[in-house]
Amino acid sequence: MADRERWGFELPLLLFAGFRSLIDQLHAELADHGHPELRPVHGFAMQAVGRDGVTASELGRRLGVSKQAAGKTVDRLAALGYAERVSDPADARRKLVRLTPRGQDALVLSGAVFEELRGRWADRLGQERLTELEDALETVVGPAAFGLDAAGWFGD
Amino acid sequence: MADRERWGFELPLLLFAGFRSLIDQLHAELADHGHPELRPVHGFAMQAVGRDGVTASELGRRLGVSKQAAGKTVDRLAALGYAERVSDPADARRKLVRLTPRGQDALVLSGAVFEELRGRWADRLGQERLTELEDALETVVGPAAFGLDAAGWFGD
DNA sequence: CTAGAATGGTCAACGTGGTTGTCGAAAAAA
């Protein structure tokens, strides 16, 4: 919306503002639908757990944090009723982390909200410009974009 | 780079990956130029302090955190040699936080690195598509993009 | 088969950055 020259420092600010606006709206929506306690970090963790469950060590690898940190996140998720630990009969060392129905619900709901939010961006920009934006971003960040390793990047 | 239909959840991931890639490269560069201790949160805080200095309370307002949290950040910045507190002769309650020369250096360096990084994106995308991306983001996030309130969003 | 290495989970201590609540001193407003 400006043909003025842009500063380099605006780019990260714009990206962050976009990201944050989506995440903030997601969590406002989640809070309105029975999940007020969920934080962004929990969403990432649940996404990494997935439908099949995962061990705490593997979760740590997927999220790019130590297994201890992953274990703590699972503790919180479990305390909030979103995940549970199940012993693995095939390997007495492992404890599978699985999403509870509540956790699955939150994940499904998040997916729906993200679709809705993308729709709003499409209304604002037009499908064309939105796709352009996504493609441009994918060009510069590459497939790394879909790694969930957001270590330490999330808070309230 | 894909004419397939995109999922809503990809958008925040792409934005975050872009943001993070810039910030990570910035701090790698800063570390290589004598500022290995700086964290993203410090950059935001120093930006908010600016050339004129600011009180801890005002800093908190600018960053969207409590004055206590802002005070702690100033403590950390001061311990690292990037900021200092100066008593305000005109108001005995206030203590002006100011950047030290080291702090100013880091800020100037950051600005230069961001220009360089934007240049790399321009090489990849072309000036046209980069400007399109910036404009599209500004359209959806509005002027709010340039608020520095990133409460709790930063870590390592 | 058994000894050693690798893996998984947990405990402890700690660092950083956030929150509230409280408080006294100083300034501003009534």
Add this chain to the structure above:
DNA sequence: TTTTTTCGACAACCACGTTGACCATTCTAG
């Protein structure tokens, strides 16, 4: 002048990350 507001600090606490250590179990070589 009295009351209210503001500023900076202290304390207690929470969330989320880190290392290091440890034990139990499983895998892998010899």
